[in-house]
Amino acid sequence: MERVIVAMQDPDMGMKMRNQRLLITVIPHAMTGNDVIEWLIQKYNITEEEARHLGGLLVQYGYIYPLREPRSLLLRSDDSPYRFQTPYFWTSSRWPATELDYAIYLAKKNIRKQGELVDYEKENYSILHKRINHTWDFVVMQAREQLRASKQRRKADRIVLECQEQAYWLINKPCVNMPLYYHYTTLGRNRVKSSICLESFMKYSEQYLHHDPIMSGCLPSNPWISDDTSHWTINTDMVGIPTRLRVERWSFSFMELLNDSMGRREFMIYLEKEFSAENLCFWVACEDLRHGESSKIILKVEEVYKNFLAPGAARWVNIDSKTMERTLEGIKRPHRFIMDDAQMHIYFLMKKDSYPRNLTSRTPTLAIVPQETKKSVFPFMRRQRHSSPSPAMVTQATEDDGKAKGAGPTGTSSTTNSQI
Amino acid sequence: MIFSTKPEMATQEIQPNETLTNLKAESDTLKTKLEDERAKLHDVELHQVAEKVDGLGQFIMKTRRTLKGHGNKVLCMDWCKDKRRIVSSSQDGKVIVWDAFTTNKEHAVTMPCTWVMACAYAPSGCAVACGGLDNKCSVYPLSLDKNENLAAKKKSVAMHTNYLSACSFTNSDMQILTSSGDGTCALWDVESGQLLQSFHGHAADVLCLDLAPSETGNTFVSGGCDKKANVWDMRSGQCIQSFETHESDINSVRYYPSGDAFASGSDDATCRLYDLRADREVAIYSKESIIFGASSVDFSLSGRLLFGGYNDYTINVWDVLKGTRVSILFGHENRVSTLRLSPDGTAFCSGSWDHTLRIWA
Numbered sequence: 001m002e003r004v005i006v007a008m009q010d011p012d013m014g015m016k017m018r019n020q021r022l023l024i025t026v027i028p029h030a031m032t033g034n035d036v037i038e039w040l041i042q043k044y045n046i047t048e049e050e051a052r053h054l055g056g057l058l059v060q061y062g063y064i065y066p067l068r069e070p071r072s073l074l075l076r077s078d079d080s081p082y083r084f085q086t087p088y089f090w091t092s093s094r095w096p097a098t099e100l101d102y103a104i105y106l107a108k109k110n111i112r113k114q115g116e117l118v119d120y121e122k123e124n125y126s127i128l129h130k131r132i133n134h135t136w137d138f139v140v141m142q143a144r145e146q147l148r149a150s151k152q153r154r155k156a157d158r159i160v161l162e163c164q165e166q167a168y169w170l171i172n173k174p175c176v177n178m179p180l181y182y183h184y185t186t187l188g189r190n191r192v193k194s195s196i197c198l199e200s201f202m203k204y205s206e207q208y209l210h211h212d213p214i215m216s217g218c219l220p221s222n223p224w225i226s227d228d229t230s231h232w233t234i235n236t237d238m239v240g241i242p243t244r245l246r247v248e249r250w251s252f253s254f255m256e257l258l259n260d261s262m263g264r265r266e267f268m269i270y271l272e273k274e275f276s277a278e279n280l281c282f283w284v285a286c287e288d289l290r291h292g293e294s295s296k297i298i299l300k301v302e303e304v305y306k307n308f309l310a311p312g313a314a315r316w317v318n319i320d321s322k323t324m325e326r327t328l329e330g331i332k333r334p335h336r337f338i339m340d341d342a343q344m345h346i347y348f349l350m351k352k353d354s355y356p357r358n359l360t361s362r363t364p365t366l367a368i369v370p371q372e373t374k375k376s377v378f379p380f381m382r383r384q385r386h387s388s389p390s391p392a393m394v395t396q397a398t399e400d401d402g403k404a405k406g407a408g409p410t411g412t413s414s415t416t417n418s419q420i
Numbered sequence: 421m422i423f424s425t426k427p428e429m430a431t432q433e434i435q436p437n438e439t440l441t442n443l444k445a446e447s448d449t450l451k452t453k454l455e456d457e458r459a460k461l462h463d464v465e466l467h468q469v470a471e472k473v474d475g476l477g478q479f480i481m482k483t484r485r486t487l488k489g490h491g492n493k494v495l496c497m498d499w500c501k502d503k504r505r506i507v508s509s510s511q512d513g514k515v516i517v518w519d520a521f522t523t524n525k526e527h528a529v530t531m532p533c534t535w536v537m538a539c540a541y542a543p544s545g546c547a548v549a550c551g552g553l554d555n556k557c558s559v560y561p562l563s564l565d566k567n568e569n570l571a572a573k574k575k576s577v578a579m580h581t582n583y584l585s586a587c588s589f590t591n592s593d594m595q596i597l598t599s600s601g602d603g604t605c606a607l608w609d610v611e612s613g614q615l616l617q618s619f620h621g622h623a624a625d626v627l628c629l630d631l632a633p634s635e636t637g638n639t640f641v642s643g644g645c646d647k648k649a650n651v652w653d654m655r656s657g658q659c660i661q662s663f664e665t666h667e668s669d670i671n672s673v674r675y676y677p678s679g680d681a682f683a684s685g686s687d688d689a690t691c692r693l694y695d696l697r698a699d700r701e702v703a704i705y706s707k708e709s710i711i712f713g714a715s716s717v718d719f720s721l722s723g724r725l726l727f728g729g730y731n732d733y734t735i736n737v738w739d740v741l742k743g744t745r746v747s748i749l750f751g752h753e754n755r756v757s758t759l760r761l762s763p764d765g766t767a768f769c770s771g772s773w774d775h776t777l778r779i780w781a
Contacts, residue, residue, distance in 0.1 A: 060581065060582075073581060189699065191457070191458065191461050191697070191698060191699045192461065192697040192698055193461045193462075193463055193698070194461060194462045194463050194464050194465075194695070194698050194700075194702065195463050195464045195469065196697075197680070197681075197695045197697050197698040197702070198464065198466050198469040198470075198695070198698075198702060199469060200678070200680065201466070201469075201676070201678075201680075201681070201723065201740070201741060202469060202470065202472075202473060202741065204676075204677070204678050204722070204723055205473075205722050205723055205724040205740070205741060206473075207722075208677070208721060208722035208723070209722050209724070211721060211722065211765075212720050212721040212722035212724065212765055213721065213764070213765050213766040213767075213781075214481070214720045214721070214725065214765060214766070214767075214768075214781070215720060215721075215722055215724055215725070218766060222766050222767070222781055223504075223521065223766065224484040224485065224521075224766060224767045224779055224781035225484060225781050229521070231766070232503060232504070232764075235764070254635075255635050287591070290591075291590060291591045291592035291594060291595065292592065292594055293594050293609065293610075293611045293612075294594075294609040294611065294612055294614060294616070295611060295612065336616075337655050340655075347635070
């Protein structure tokens with residue numbers, strides 16, 4: 001890239017640099033995007049598309065920078081003005097873009113433009129201010145000195161230098177978020193002993209073993225192996241009767257129940273009987289707010305407030321006073337996550353209270369255990385799958401280790417083959 | 421304070437160098453302290469705990485479907501929630517939606533750029549997102565009318581300053597999470613194309629990401645060419661955990677089904693398991709005979725198996741708990757570039773530079 005740039009700036013064969021006119025302003029030492037592309041086509045005997053691509057890369061890497069819209073690192077094939085970056089600022093020079101230099105640059109900009117830093121610059125500025133606070137006096141002093149020195153230059157040169165510097169930092173701004181700040185916070189984090197964590201992996205794998213089709217096969221058969229889609233048909237979202245395995249999964253965790261639309265519906269029916277259905281409705285509304293379109297946020301927040309939080313609301317939810325206060329305060333400036341605290345509170349309320357009670361007091365759920373219809377090959381050749389020959393009534397209370405209890409063989413049924 | 425001014429830029433030689441060295445030393449000390457703290461609670465290895473678990477028997481998995489139709493290297497794929505449809509993208513700019521069960525192609529779009537490195541299916545099944553060398557992520561709504569030109573309805577959502585390496589819808593069709601060669605990840609509002617949050621912290625290209633299946637649904641993990649895997653808070657944009665034990669680029673990251681851990685696949689020919697509560701690496705899946713990088717990883721539904729697609733054209737199946745390899749699957753005739761388990765765990769799909777996709781069960 002640098003070879004190309006040097007050739008471009010050759011006094012004889014290079015590009016003609018002019019003072020570009022932009023309306024009535026004269027821009028010193030600039031060339032147009034079109035000029036760049038034309039020169040590349042001429043010099044390297046390439047197509048316009050290739051020239052545009054190459055030129056675009058030169059801009060992205062900072063060797064040429066745009067004077068209009070400096071943050072948009074594109075090479076436009078029109079009369080937009082561009083300028084060469086001074087070699088001092090080339091990416092390849094060994095001068096590393098350090099945090100200190102970046103801090104000085106931001107401080108200079110702050111002083112010069114009276115606090116007109118762009119959002120992310122403001123953020124970086126405050127992070128740096130916190131992080132290298134002990135050298136901040138130095139930073140400000142340096143910034144002032146550099147500004148003073150630059151005032152002693154000709155205006156045209158000063159403008160050029162400011163542009164070069166800005167272009168440099170647009171591309172090379174150092175990663176401000178990570179190192180020290182992160183290390184300090186992570187040192188203080190709570191860690192769990194390995195033995196406890198690893199034990200949980202054993203438990204999880206064991207619990208889900210029968211639900212893992214690759215480990216244990218699936219009934220009536222794996223559609224990919226047998227070309228029979230029954231397994232999918234009996235497990236659709238709102239099928240009439242859920243399978244036993246599906247119902248069992250609802251008891252593994254509250255999240256499993258909520259993630260299954262059928263499980264959620266059953267839970268809602270239960271809550272209605274308990275006169276606490278507004279909790280689940282509130283949770284659903286909050287999810288909708290969190291994951292929905294940005295344009296509907298304000299509307300949705302109003303709806304949620306009206307239905308669930310306002311005094312005397314039709315479905316008022318019982319949140320602790322501190323969370324309620326915080327939420328109501330936050331509603332004045334609504335955003336996507338404004339209901340997070342309240343939503344979390346209600347979620348855990350349901351999880352710790354309604355969900356366990358629902359599990360233990362559940363009336364018999366009609367659930368089927370499909371019979372194995374075809375001889376399928378399971379990846380692991382040692383487990384056998386047993387199934388009852390006909391749909392069975394299974395209650396949560398009488399369920400044992402996972403094998404289905406049949407109502408006794410009734411009618412005709414194809415014999416199931418089990419694998420050895 | 422002493423300083424000298426150069427003509428273009430005033431820098432001084434003495435003071436900041438000392439300050440910089442101090443800062444760097446401080447950073448290094450903290451890193452060592454961090455490792456010590458992590459090690460204190462590491463009282464047992466995974467395979468030791470797994471000794472009491474039954475070993476796995478003989479394992480047989482075969483290609484059940486082969487999807488042919490791409491004219492060039494397949495780079496990425498994703499499943500639809502209906503458990504049978506998939507979207508795949510390739511080097512020649514084609515994005516195809518298949519019914520993998522029947523192997524029929526249902527939709528095809530030609531992107532204006534080559535190397536479409538990322539594609540994703542929307543949760544509703546009504547749209548797909550894709551991007552690559554165009555530095556963008558675009559969303560195409562899928563029309564029921566086969567004759568309709570999908571490209572006409574295209575919507576540009578994300579804009580990075582370098583290639584798009586991965587993309588994923590969050591819980592709804594309305595937001596997309598992207599990772600890019602420009603070293604950042606970003607969260608976008610699909611409707612408006614607005615940037616909702618950006619995630620800075622990787623020191624090089626970010627190659628992959630995965631959303632956490634947690635109750636509060638607020639975090640995701642990303643892996644990059646800086647050998648780091650970072651866990652991020654989507655709300656604040658902060659990096660909340662970081663792991664740096666790989667010896668080369670991390671090509672793929674995937675959460676363990678419970679959300680308490682994640683696996684990674686890297687060019688250093690290993691896959692590793694990181695536990696988020698213990699805050700450390702807890703297993704390495706490697707073999708002396710495996711010398712090519714792992715390009716993509718995914719767990720089986722119970723988390724007992726880890727499938728890894730490698731650059732030596734094979735797929736290795738690992739016992740997550742015992743750390744041993746259970747099986748090696750042959751079939752592809754070139755690098756395996758992408759691999760994902762189907763939503764109900766009945767099969768997994770692999771895409772390869774040999775232009776095909778295979779469904780294994």
